[in-house]
Amino acid sequence: MPDSSEDPLLVDEHHHHSRGRQRLWLSLKYHPRRVAEVALLLAMVYVEWMGITIIAPLTPWFRKKLSPEMDGGAAASIMVASYAVGTTVGSLISGPISDRIGRRPVFLVGLTLFAASYFLAAISWNLMSFACFRALGGLASGNRPVFIAFLADISDPRDSAFYGVLLATTVNAAISIGPMIGGALALVKLEFPLYLFGGISCVLLVLLFFVLRESHHDRSTTDAGGHVTDIAYDDRESYPNRWLFPTIAMLALTAFCARYIITGWSTVFGLLGAERYGLNSAQNGLSLGLQACVLILLSIGYIPITRAVLSPALTAAVGLAVSSLLVVVPFLHNVYWTTAIGAAPGIGCCLFFSGMVYFITILSPGSRRGFFSSFVYTSSNIGAVCGPIFSGTLYDADPSLFTMSCGLYIPGLCSNCAGRKAVMLQDLCKRHGLPCKLYNYPHWDCPAKLDYSSVYNAARDALLGVATAKSPAVVLAASMGCHFGLRLALNYPVLIKAIVSVGGSYNPGACWRLEDSSEWVYVASQYAEDDGAYKVPKAFLRDMQANYISNFEDIRVPVEVVHGTNDESVPVETGEKLAQLLPRGKLHLIEGGDHRLSTEEDLRIIEHLLEKYLFD
Numbered sequence: 001m002p003d004s005s006e007d008p009l010l011v012d013e014h015h016h017h018s019r020g021r022q023r024l025w026l027s028l029k030y031h032p033r034r035v036a037e038v039a040l041l042l043a044m045v046y047v048e049w050m051g052i053t054i055i056a057p058l059t060p061w062f063r064k065k066l067s068p069e070m071d072g073g074a075a076a077s078i079m080v081a082s083y084a085v086g087t088t089v090g091s092l093i094s095g096p097i098s099d100r101i102g103r104r105p106v107f108l109v110g111l112t113l114f115a116a117s118y119f120l121a122a123i124s125w126n127l128m129s130f131a132c133f134r135a136l137g138g139l140a141s142g143n144r145p146v147f148i149a150f151l152a153d154i155s156d157p158r159d160s161a162f163y164g165v166l167l168a169t170t171v172n173a174a175i176s177i178g179p180m181i182g183g184a185l186a187l188v189k190l191e192f193p194l195y196l197f198g199g200i201s202c203v204l205l206v207l208l209f210f211v212l213r214e215s216h217h218d219r220s221t222t223d224a225g226g227h228v229t230d231i232a233y234d235d236r237e238s239y240p241n242r243w244l245f246p247t248i249a250m251l252a253l254t255a256f257c258a259r260y261i262i263t264g265w266s267t268v269f270g271l272l273g274a275e276r277y278g279l280n281s282a283q284n285g286l287s288l289g290l291q292a293c294v295l296i297l298l299s300i301g302y303i304p305i306t307r308a309v310l311s312p313a314l315t316a317a318v319g320l321a322v323s324s325l326l327v328v329v330p331f332l333h334n335v336y337w338t339t340a341i342g343a344a345p346g347i348g349c350c351l352f353f354s355g356m357v358y359f360i361t362i363l364s365p366g367s368r369r370g371f372f373s374s375f376v377y378t379s380s381n382i383g384a385v386c387g388p389i390f391s392g393t394l395y396d397a398d399p400s401l402f403t404m405s406c407g408l409y410i411p412g413l414c415s416n417c418a419g420r421k422a423v424m425l426q427d428l429c430k431r432h433g434l435p436c437k438l439y440n441y442p443h444w445d446c447p448a449k450l451d452y453s454s455v456y457n458a459a460r461d462a463l464l465g466v467a468t469a470k471s472p473a474v475v476l477a478a479s480m481g482c483h484f485g486l487r488l489a490l491n492y493p494v495l496i497k498a499i500v501s502v503g504g505s506y507n508p509g510a511c512w513r514l515e516d517s518s519e520w521v522y523v524a525s526q527y528a529e530d531d532g533a534y535k536v537p538k539a540f541l542r543d544m545q546a547n548y549i550s551n552f553e554d555i556r557v558p559v560e561v562v563h564g565t566n567d568e569s570v571p572v573e574t575g576e577k578l579a580q581l582l583p584r585g586k587l588h589l590i591e592g593g594d595h596r597l598s599t600e601e602d603l604r605i606i607e608h609l610l611e612k613y614l615f616d
Contacts, residue, residue, distance in 0.1 A: 090142015319351025564593025
């Protein structure tokens with residue numbers, strides 16, 4: 001390929017004062033081979049980053065194939081972190097090696113190993129072999145420090161922001177398309193994306209072998225045999241900078257944090273998509289890809305932003321601040337909102353790493369550029385290792401270790417949330433800063449209008465309104481409320497931590513007085529104002545009987561059965577039998593206690609049982 005014999009730097013004053021198409025035309029006219037080298041290396045970076053992200057949406061399915069007995073979070077951590085471990089080692093050694101032997105050999109050897117790793121990963125026989133081959137691919141692709149050094153070798157500092165944007169746009173485009181392609185191709189065959197990227201890497205290797213020349217300014221000749229003059233700005237006198245190492249250290253720490261966030265989120269999102277939202281591999285990949293599409297637009301707008309609005313350093317700081325929005329994801333239960341907020345960590349990484357070429361170029365002297373670049377990217381890749389490991393481990397962790405419970409009161413027949421037990425639960429939760437839900441079901445004060453479905457739906461809506469899987473409810477159920485509490489425990493087991501039943505009747509209605517010729521049922525109670533009985537529609541009892549609980553063995557939450565020995569509404573034998581039927585039932589008899597159990601002594605006993613689960 002012909003090229004000008006001039007200095008390989010794409011630089012002259014006319015070049016710098018030109019914009020857009022004119023600058024590209026000048027580069028193609030005077031340095032076509034250098035443009036081809038940069039384009040092929042960007043294609044290499046593109047393929048490497050696509051290779052990273054194609055795995056993210058596929059981790060649930062690779063786990064089922066390679067290690068079905070392992071927890072999803074642990075398996076995803078191993079698959080993602082193994083690549084990052086290899087990349088960390090590669091970043092650590094590639095920069096210094098390229099300072100010694102040159103950039104070209106490092107690129108060619110790395111791409112050879114990268115292609116081989118994908119073919120080997122496609123034929124892996126278990127999770128450990130898959131992780132080892134992924135680590136080999138990561139080691140081979142840990143050449144971003146070399147690419148940064150290559151760009152710094154061939155460019156003027158005034159072009160560093162432009163090359164940084166090229167690199168960031170390439171990476172973000174790969175991040176966008178990789179999950180979508182991986183998820184779609186995996187529908188054909190799970191290993192097909194691995195074979196495809198191995199083949200593409202081989203094609204790039206052949207092209208780079210014939211096109212790429214050495215760029216390192218300490219070497220006097222290129223691999224093509226042409227003379228390369230020294231880079232003027234590298235030979236200028238360097239003045240001591242006492243802030244050099246602290247600045248590089250802070251840059252490395254920030255790179256660690258940025259990669260920790262983005263890789264941790266990529267690990268967890270694949271699991272969330274499959275387990276919480278029921279997405280298939282293609283839908284998972286599409287969601288990740290849509291998040292990354294925002295980053296392409298940011299990369300394109302990076303130069304105008306840093307020229308007209310904020311400096312590169314402040315732009316990076318704003319981006320990393322946006323990443324903190326990720327903390328709201330645990331409170332979202334909508335795939336669209338989760339996908340939208342999930343773009344936040346990518347925005348932070350994009351705005352930070354888009355300026356990396358600029359930062360490295362202006363901070364580090366040419367003779368140690370590879371070393372400093374390796375140091376920063378090694379720190380970044382350590383973050384990429386820690387992100388999947390910690391996020392996957394925390395995803396599998398018992399949520400009760402990290403969250404608090406909440407309280408829910410389910411009232412009995414013709415009762416409301418103004419009673420002493422309800423107020424006691426509310427005060428207990430308020431003292432300790434816990435959420436609490438009290439409610440009245442429809443027509444609680446007019447039993448003649450009661451409807452079974454409405455009563456159950458009110459209890460269900462109250463539970464869904466206060467409890468989550470991360471913050472399950474401790475239910476205080478009074479009298480007939482025990483029946484509805486047990487039904488909720490069967491239908492929403494992850495939302496209920498424990499039930500404290502007070503004078504509870506698990507299948508009420510057996511002692512209610514029926515009259516064949518009437519549409520009413522009469523429930524005897526000393527608390528009823530009219531004739532010592534509540535008048536309830538017969539349809540209410542009929543619907544309740546249709547929903548009687550029989551599968552008590554499926555109720556796995558602990559149930560504390562509190563019953564008074566002098567209960568005049570629900571016989572004490574009912575409480576004793578309930579404790580026997582439940583796998584985790586425990587009976588607490590209060591000697592001389594009535595049905596409501598609302599004395600100070602009774603309330604202290606109930607409060608102690610509630611505290612046992614609210615603060616455990």
